[in-house]
Amino acid sequence: MCGIVGYIGRQQAYPILIKGLHRLEYRGYDSAGVALLNGAGQLNVYKAKGKVSELEAFAEEKDLSGTVGIAHTRWATHGEPNVKNAHPHCSMSEQLAMIHNGIIENYESLRRMLLNEGFRFRSDTDTEVLVQLIEYVYNKEQTDLPTAVRTALRQVSGAYAIAVIDRRNPDMVVAARKGSPLVVGVGDGELFLASDATPIVEYTPNIVYIGDEQMVILERGKQPKVQMLDGKEVQYEVKHLSLSIDQLEKGGFDHFMLKEIFEQPATLRAALQGGEEGRGGTSLVERMLPDFVRHKERFLNAQRIIITACGTSWHAGLIAKYALEEFARIPCEVDYSSEFRYRQPVVSEHDVVIAISQSGETADTLAAIELAKQQGALICSVCNVHGSSIPRLSDGCFYTHAGPEIGVASTKAFTSQVIVLTMLALAVGREKGVLLEERFASLTEELQRLPQKVETVLQQDDTIRAFASTYTFAHDAIYLGRGYNFPVALEGALKLKEISYIHSEGYPAGEMKHGPIALVSPEMPVVVIATQGATYDKVVSNILEIKARKGRIISIVTEGDRQVRDVSEFSVEVPATDECLSPIINVVPLQLLSYHVAVSKGCDVDQPRNLAKSVTVE
Ligand code: AGP
Numbered sequence: 001m002c003g004i005v006g007y008i009g010r011q012q013a014y015p016i017l018i019k020g021l022h023r024l025e026y027r028g029y030d031s032a033g034v035a036l037l038n039g040a041g042q043l044n045v046y047k048a049k050g051k052v053s054e055l056e057a058f059a060e061e062k063d064l065s066g067t068v069g070i071a072h073t074r075w076a077t078h079g080e081p082n083v084k085n086a087h088p089h090c091s092m093s094e095q096l097a098m099i100h101n102g103i104i105e106n107y108e109s110l111r112r113m114l115l116n117e118g119f120r121f122r123s124d125t126d127t128e129v130l131v132q133l134i135e136y137v138y139n140k141e142q143t144d145l146p147t148a149v150r151t152a153l154r155q156v157s158g159a160y161a162i163a164v165i166d167r168r169n170p171d172m173v174v175a176a177r178k179g180s181p182l183v184v185g186v187g188d189g190e191l192f193l194a195s196d197a198t199p200i201v202e203y204t205p206n207i208v209y210i211g212d213e214q215m216v217i218l219e220r221g222k223q224p225k226v227q228m229l230d231g232k233e234v235q236y237e238v239k240h241l242s243l244s245i246d247q248l249e250k251g252g253f254d255h256f257m258l259k260e261i262f263e264q265p266a267t268l269r270a271a272l273q274g275g276e277e278g279r280g281g282t283s284l285v286e287r288m289l290p291d292f293v294r295h296k297e298r299f300l301n302a303q304r305i306i307i308t309a310c311g312t313s314w315h316a317g318l319i320a321k322y323a324l325e326e327f328a329r330i331p332c333e334v335d336y337s338s339e340f341r342y343r344q345p346v347v348s349e350h351d352v353v354i355a356i357s358q359s360g361e362t363a364d365t366l367a368a369i370e371l372a373k374q375q376g377a378l379i380c381s382v383c384n385v386h387g388s389s390i391p392r393l394s395d396g397c398f399y400t401h402a403g404p405e406i407g408v409a410s411t412k413a414f415t416s417q418v419i420v421l422t423m424l425a426l427a428v429g430r431e432k433g434v435l436l437e438e439r440f441a442s443l444t445e446e447l448q449r450l451p452q453k454v455e456t457v458l459q460q461d462d463t464i465r466a467f468a469s470t471y472t473f474a475h476d477a478i479y480l481g482r483g484y485n486f487p488v489a490l491e492g493a494l495k496l497k498e499i500s501y502i503h504s505e506g507y508p509a510g511e512m513k514h515g516p517i518a519l520v521s522p523e524m525p526v527v528v529i530a531t532q533g534a535t536y537d538k539v540v541s542n543i544l545e546i547k548a549r550k551g552r553i554i555s556i557v558t559e560g561d562r563q564v565r566d567v568s569e570f571s572v573e574v575p576a577t578d579e580c581l582s583p584i585i586n587v588v589p590l591q592l593l594s595y596h597v598a599v600s601k602g603c604d605v606d607q608p609r610n611l612a613k614s615v616t617v618e
Helices: 012-026 053-058 106-116 126-143 144-155 256-262 264-273 276-281 283-286 290-294 296-300 310-326 364-375 391-394 412-432 438-449 450-458 461-468 484-498 509-514 536-547 579-600
Strands: 004-010 031-037 043-049 067-073 098-104 158-166 167-180 182-187 191-194 206-209 213-218 227-228 304-310 332-336 351-357 376-383 396-399 477-479 504-508 523-531 552-558 570-574
Touching: 004 012, 004 098, 004 126, 004 167, 004 213, 012 031, 012 053, 012 067, 031 053, 031 098, 043 053, 053 067, 067 158, 067 167, 098 213, 106 126, 106 351, 126 144, 126 158, 126 213, 126 283, 144 158, 144 167, 144 213, 167 191, 191 213, 206 504, 213 364, 227 283, 256 579, 264 283, 264 412, 264 450, 276 283, 283 412, 290 396, 304 310, 304 364, 310 332, 310 351, 310 412, 310 477, 310 579, 332 477, 351 552, 351 570, 364 376, 364 391, 376 391, 376 412, 391 484, 391 536, 396 412, 412 579, 438 579, 450 570, 461 552, 461 570, 461 579, 477 484, 477 509, 477 536, 484 504, 484 523, 484 536, 484 579, 504 509, 523 536, 523 579, 552 579, 570 579
Parallel strands: 304 332, 304 351, 351 376, 376 396, 477 504, 477 523, 523 552, 552 570
Antiparallel strands: 004 067, 004 191, 031 043, 031 067, 098 158, 158 167, 167 213, 182 191, 182 206, 213 227
């Protein structure tokens, strides 16, 4: 996913822009660039393939002066990753420079029209078509930059967050968004813009979230002006964000991912607290789920709950399904968002749709709830980013309060999603009268012990790291679990797959005999979640079947379990808890295992190849 940053104000723009790009590196990218307007009316554009550090090396001896500029990290959609296709893109006259996050779907027809009007193109990108279109309108209508941008965007279909600067007007940056995120920072005599708040908050806590199909004009020395694309002024709220710098730094860890794994006791406590906003709540439900209280009737009368999500969030949804059906006795379906949005689902006003998304910007999940909303369902989201697109489209949102998750591989957000969803299932079940008060009380008391129990698991990091280094030979791996821990097996496999590039699959342990057992060999580790639960004996049988075929067992077991530990090559003992709560504990050793294997293999853990932190394009 691309990242955009912009600045206009009293300071030199370049250092702020470059630092902002570093803050956005976690989004995944393959090239970067910056455009600066210096005091002499020159537009200087520098671009490089690869990392931001390569852009810095390229620009080192260049003219980096100027107090207004835009910068970009590109995750290639149209056109391969190279300097030619890197942003910013300039108009043919080289008066305008533009950066873009998203996809212009009708760029080919626009490109043909512009070619007929005499325009020539230097790149293979859809972005260059848009900046040329803006110039075409600018010249044809003899108008100003905001009007040209507005007029051009009305001819565009697709998703965008753009920022444009004009060599003839060094006192203005024009930005706009549709389907891709855009936030503005309001400082003292300076204005910032970015894809999210992380490049901004060290300069100002005052953030404006730009709404869909809105444009913002940043003029030197003035307050931002927000308009709809028809030019109508929009009132906006300046939010005060309390993100601290250390939340953005690695805090002494080698990678953001490891920092975020170790943050989980704190982030689980934050979820239980309901974040800053929850401090006033008198009960756990009021603190964690204020929007459940608001939409209680719709939940209690729901004929079905549909969960839609992608990736790790989809795994959290699977766990929620088990909890909602066990405790709330409501039929629950879990759909990949990319499937849900295209399969003509049958949805009605009797349904509650829950969208789970760490970033709140995943395009498929956004489209899925737009579809469900049209069919009358109540839309609630479980999200980690305040003010992001999915909560803004939802009727209610259960925030996870995990703080910025920078590592591409989701960890703390996942366990926070699961604890919030589990609390929701318990709350609905109690309100419906199908979950007895004493069971509700014992489970919610155990929920509040989980942070401490996760801390116990984290103390085994050294032994997990030592074992992981022996695991790097593997080209394939299988993860097995049953019940609530089947989704944990899927999640453990995804973690290993996405950061170590080892092909790994998760299966229900009961499925082994239906195919996967054919794969068992000494070369393929089998990770089994075998903590105490209703199907423990079945899992033990699966383990013994694998052992009988010379399989290598790595197991997650309940403290004191010797039976499984003695047949495992490596075993992690975790504190006992209720089976329905065990995913939050059991996933932690799997997160650590995948992290240490990836580090042993020399992989780029925080920015794995080909991946983005949030997939804001289809
Ligand atoms: C998880 O480690 C991956 N980074 C990815 O599967 C992610 O969970 C997925 O893209 C969904 O993102 P979201 O939660 O921000 O919607």
